Amino acid sequence: MRYKLTMRIDIISVVPELLESPLAHSIVGRARKKGLVEIHVHNPRKYGIGPRHNVDDYSYGGDAGMVMMIEPVYKVIEELKAERDYDEIIYMSPDGEVLSQGIANELSMMQNIILLCGHYKGIDHRIREHLITREISIGDYVLSGGEIPAAVVTDAIVRLIPGAITDETSALSDCYQDNLLSAPVYTRPVEFNGWKVPDVLLSGNPVLIQKWQDEQALERTKRLRPHLLDK
Numbered sequence: 463m464r465y466k467l468t469m470r471i472d473i474i475s476v477v478p479e480l481l482e483s484p485l486a487h488s489i490v491g492r493a494r495k496k497g498l499v500e501i502h503v504h505n506p507r508k509y510g511i512g513p514r515h516n517v518d519d520y521s522y523g524g525d526a527g528m529v530m531m532i533e534p535v536y537k538v539i540e541e542l543k544a545e546r547d548y549d550e551i552i553y554m555s556p557d558g559e560v561l562s563q564g565i566a567n568e569l570s571m572m573q574n575i576i577l578l579c580g581h582y583k584g585i586d587h588r589i590r591e592h593l594i595t596r597e598i599s600i601g602d603y604v605l606s607g608g609e610i611p612a613a614v615v616t617d618a619i620v621r622l623i624p625g626a627i628t629d630e631t632s633a634l635s636d637c638y639q640d641n642l643l644s645a646p647v648y649t650r651p652v653e654f655n656g657w658k659v660p661d662v663l664l665s666g667n668p669v670l671i672q673k674w675q676d677e678q679a680l681e682r683t684k685r686l687r688p689h690l691l692d693k
């Protein structure tokens with residue numbers, strides 16, 4: 463396996479509370495505890511403007527809604543860049559490239575990345591023009607802030623870091639990893655309410671089981687995500 467230092471993800475957010483739980487539990491929480499990834503959240507409010515440490519202001523042109531100001535975000539990014547090099551400085555944006563397993567795979571190979579969360583009406587466009595290297599969306603709909611999208615991107619990345627998932631092969635057999643959806647999975651009991659687990663899974667024959675799983679994966683992909691088969 464390729465050697466790499468512990469990956470580091472810095473998330474910039476004016477509502478860091480929104481990120482607490484998703485980054486503290488389950489696979490992401492355990493990966494942090496195991497030292498597989500370092501995740502740090504930074505609030506631009508510490509560089510907020512004026513006595514009230516404002517981070518947003520009215521938009522020029524009079525559109526409704528507040529806009530995140532450049533200076534506090536600029537200062538956080540500069541502070542981070544002074545400490546280390548970043549592979550990407552990513553703005554979470556509804557008009558960015560749409561997140562996919564391929565992008566998650568790519569990002570999981572990186573050493574240091576920044577995820578910038580917008581809030582309110584968005585961020586001063588000069589941040590996007592001059593400081594950001596990439597923009598990622600989690601889908602064609604609008605959320606209230608970039609925190610949930612940043613948590614989604616972080617989760618998608620971290621579960622790919624070797625060791626994050628106890629069963630090493632588990633992430634590889636996930637949907638999308640080879641442009642195929644996953645086969646259905648079952649656990650005990652064998653029968654519930656008269657609903658049975660497919661016989662082949664109880665056969666104990668690994669060749670037959672693999673064949674069934676491959677057929678299921680192909681059938682589900684054809685039916686649910688046919689475009690994956692064009693790739």
Ligand code: SAH
Pocket residue numbers: 553554555556557578579580581582583584585598599600601602603604605606607608609611
């Ligand atoms: N007025 C903006 C939306 C602002 S929503 C527009 O129409 O494009 C506030 C913030 O939420 C954005 O700055 C962005 O960081 C985040 N956000 C909203 N929807 C998102 C999505 N689908 N993917 C990623 N980030 C999103």
